[in-house]
Amino acid sequence: MMKKQKKPGDNISLKTKKNEAPAIIDWINSQTNLMDSIRYLVENEINANGVRNLQQHVPADRGFVSGDEGHGVVQEDRKHSPEYDNVNDEEEIDEDDIESWT
Numbered sequence: 001m002m003k004k005q006k007k008p009g010d011n012i013s014l015k016t017k018k019n020e021a022p023a024i025i026d027w028i029n030s031q032t033n034l035m036d037s038i039r040y041l042v043e044n045e046i047n048a049n050g051v052r053n054l055q056q057h058v059p060a061d062r063g064f065v066s067g068d069e070g071h072g073v074v075q076e077d078r079k080h081s082p083e084y085d086n087v088n089d090e091e092e093i094d095e096d097d098i099e100s101w102t
Contacts, residue, residue: 021064 006012016025031037045054 023064 016028028034049057
């Protein structure tokens, strides 16, 4: 079964991991318009690599180190991340976030 295709104006839902790196949470909380910030990152990815499924290109362990010891450095390690193959698209939507998406 194919997942439903998103259309302009549709809601999307995002959920952080229980063990999310503190730097990622700090970044999220620093955004005044989370969706526009994510859109900017997506635009840069598309400009650099075209439209593609990142899960076929990002490593499962990206070696992200948060805090002073690594300054958010990512180590390269190219392997597929199967943990995202069956992501449930039907997550709860935070009404506060929806306001910042538009």
